Amino acid sequence: MRFEMKMPDLATTDSPVRVVRWMAAPGQSVRRGEPLLEVETDKATMDVESVVNGVLTEIVTKLNETASAGELIAVLEVAESAVPVVASTAPASPGASPATAPIAPAPTGKPGGMFARNRQSAQAAAVKIEASGVIPLSVASRTAARRLQESKQTVPHFYLQTSANAEPMIARRAAVAPQKLVWDAFFVLAVAKAIQKFERMAYRFEAEQLVKQDADAVGVAVDIDGELYVVPIAAPAGKTPQQISDELQAAVRGLRDGDPQFKRLRPARVTVSNLGSCNVESFIPIINPPESAILGVGKIMPTPVAKDMSVSVQQRVALTLAVDHRVVSGRYAGDFLSAIVQELELS
């Protein structure tokens, strides 16, 4: 007989629940007590167990779509004509909890394979959602939206613009394996060294006073399929550009695979946001609270430079520093930005 599976009442605020993974495909048989799908509520992601033994015949709520508690999410064909509560789980010992093995074939190969599979299916489903004219936001996106709005509305930003000679940096990158060294590494290192000289940039404004941000980290803003994250690079002043680059790339891989360990919000002191790869010449970023500043990095481009009454062309990069005026003055931030430029121009 046909059994209609409804979305369980799992959210804490009656908000819709999003499907982030189906662990069985139509045609597959499922057992009562085995996880059938994974959902994201307003509070957490969790597995939802099948309430019957049967065959999954139809998935109604597709990947990435949401359903409210009580709404039909899937249809199963069950052998028993009895009410679904007939307990015919596997003859486990009385103490055994329901099996937790996924129904779909176990992911093979590299760690994070299962997460990566989620991500791929999520991307496939995203197309359909946009066609409906509404894009439901993930918890991460909603959090980012709230924090950015709060920052822009409550933090008194001011902005300092300058540029730096990028040629020493280009030479240093060419000297190592250029494909494997991301540009952000140089900016993270320069910011970290500048913070050592301008310690006040390591403070945040809190309750009418300045409090030192304990975590010695410089953040890097990354965009993972439209979702914003800040990857904190810990103790960056003591690392080489290569180490920073490797660490950053590993974090991006983790985020792309949906590994929750990398999604955890961890504070930094200053963040670097680089849009050079999108051909942006310069831009004004929004501070990531509770940090004191954020450095917007544009693309490296050939720029005419006047020197000794003659004009030459130099590879330069535009930098915009957005600063929390409650933490430092314009003068102090200006000196800090100069120190960043100095670090970048070291050959």
Add this chain to the structure above:
Amino acid sequence: MTVATHNIDAGSVAYTPPFLLELYRKMVVIREFEDGVKFLFLEGSMPGTIHQCQGQEATAVGVCAALRGDDFITSTFRGHGHALAKGLTVNELLFELFGASTGCCAGKGGSMHVGNMDKGMVPGIAIVAGGVPLAAGMGLAFKMQKSPQIVACFFGDGAVAEGAFHEGINLAAIWNLPVIFVCENNLYGASTRIDKVMKIPVVAERAKSYGIRGQTVDGNDVLKVYEATLHAADECRRGQGPVLLELLTYRRTGHSRRDPCHYQPKDEREQWAMHDPIDRFGKFLVQRGEIDEAGMQVIRTTVISEFNASVAEARRQPMPTVGDLTTDVFAPAAEDRS
């Protein structure tokens, strides 16, 4: 905190086979009730959220088996096991969870407030540590009435840092009230592990500061729980109460059905699963020759079919009406009762 690994033994106590088998059956009733209710919640038959006690069956059953029929218990938001152990029927409990007017609280309590005063269970007090001062008050009443009754007050490790815990235990201590304070220490107050919120590793040590006796017991050994409670109840009846019992156990589910329980480390879960109270007691019964595997399977099958029959009945129960809104709101004044 280490998991108790010893095998259950009866020590010097002479147990009768029917008594032992009834302890086992009761734990199975609780386990199957909780598992069944989990699916009712998932399929949408059960409203609200639920707080379940799979893995903690021995605490409820061991304590209640050592109490007399007219003794009382107070319970918490996680009270299904306490209710079944204290003698409430599957029907009256399940009907309550369905919100039916035939439930133990006429459908007005729901999962977090199950109880039946006629069976010695105050409807569950869902405020953490809320039952502790209440139990002290009941103990005071019994003492003033010179009644031999006692109270067993269930609460979790999360309650120990509440102000109400201190006030209730202190009051009971200074007046030697007949209360057994039963801490079901399952290591987590919602998602917070106990060592993050308590400096000393043993809850029972708190007893010293109130000048009462404290004891830590393997809460997954139903006989140890039973014996410790029997001893504590005897002290209480002789005016030597109160007693603080700490029962070490582990919850096999999230705090509530909405909690995926990601904070319990996998190896910790597995370690405790190896020492499941029902499995351990079953092994003890088999070794003692009281029952065999087939017999245990019969108990389980019977319990499940009884539960399923209750579910079928629960779906047909009447719901409260608007007229019921004003009933059960006030209790008669004390002098009117006589």
